[in-house]
Amino acid sequence: MCYLASSPFPVRDAFAVSFGVFERFPRDIGLKVRRFEQLVGKMEENRKIAQVLDHCSPYDLAQLSVVSKSLRLLIQTHSHLWIAAQRNCAGVPPPPVVTSSGNYSYSAYALFVFGGGSCTVNILHAAPYAYSRRTVVFEVDRHPALLRECRKSIETVACLFVDKNRKYDDNKWGKWVPRLKATLQNGEQAYVYSARDLKYAKREQQDAFRVDRGNSERDPAGFRRRSWKQLEKEHLRREESRPAVHQNGIELEVWRKRYGEQMNVVRSRNIKFVKLMSAVDDVNYRGLLRCPTLDRIFHAFKRDLTFLTHTVWMHNRSAILTEFKYMNNGVFPQGMVAHEHDKIRCSYCPRLITVKGMADHIVDKHKDQNPDVIPFIPKAKGDKKHCPDCPDSKRIFTKRGLEDHSQVKHSIIS
DSSP states (O other), rough: EETTTTSSSSSOOOOOHHHHGGSSOGGGGGHHHHHHHHHHHHHHHHHHHHHHHHTTTHHHHHHHHOHHHHHHHHHHOOTTHHHHHHSSSTTTOOOOOSSSSSSSSSHHHHHHHOOBBBOOSSSSSSSSSSOOOOOOSSSGOOSSSOOOOGGHTTTTTTTEEEEOTTTTTTSSTTSSOOOEEETTSOOOOOEEEEEHHHHHHHHOOOOOOOOHHTTTOTTTTOOOOHHHHHHHHHHHHHHHHHHHHHHHHHHHOOOOHHHHHOOOOOOHHHHHHHHHHHHHTTOOOHHHHHHHHHHHHHHHHHTTTOOOOOHHHHHHHHOOOOOOHHTTTOOOOOOOOTTTOEEEOOOSOEEEEEEEHHHHHHHHHHHHTTTTOOOOOOOOOGOOEOOTTTTTTEEEOOHHHHHHHHHHTTTOOO
């Protein structure tokens, strides 16, 4: 059986039956035979690729579509792949149909919904879930990967602009910038905007004015170069598209709750599986879950609502157990950040030291080394650092504090 490039349905492979006929052809058409063989080989290759793609999740397809042009074209011409990819994540709202410029393809949409990433409110934190979280408040359109502890930050003046004076009700920006209607404490209603969106709208307008003046200076935000007339037309398209984007955000929030419940079921089942495998190998299952290889597998399967299997475990068992062995020996795999009470091996001596005490150990025993650049150890809160001119001091300073300390203690008074 094979898949034709123009059809998602299996058809009988006639080439395997009739290919022997070509062996009796004269030598002068050998070139045509070779070309035909290449064509058959290409179709066989595409058939195998199609079989693999047919078992991919939406996030997998999105990742594969950026690998090469040929893969991207193959995925784009077989739209049924996106339908098949959502069989485990049923009910995902389709991407909004908009007229404004921007990437609203299935691939970009899958990355947006399932790709995770850094919190858009607090960039110091990473998203705890694979999918993009959104709040029912204003941020349903705007803030993917939102952390629970950052929800309060959204309500601050720095993040939201409550238009109590109705400044933007009929303003050209208010017609297309995403907004929600909120009820104030006095019972009145007002629109709520993202302060960042309003700021960017102003900067985009200024960038368009620079284009009209022939100024080549570019805004750091990297807006598309448009004249003011072109930007006005884009504003109209955004105004037409805003209801669809807003509705998509509401639908995603409803879907997210169901998806989260299903994901918790898969997570519990997969943890039980890891516990079983850890008992077989007589290792701690919590330690296994921290191994980078198993961590990637675990989160990918949770994201795709898929149960771990013995085949998957055996395929990756050797790499996981090797990482576990090194971790127990105080050597953490590359890219992994240790916990506060983990013991890691000092890079400059064979001693095992807790993460919490490693900086002090460097100050005490290795004064020629920088205690602020230790591998596998997270940076101090507030990006605090030791004074490089006080090798015996364990005190850490903020950037401003270090400047003041250097001015007072280490400046040369003439």
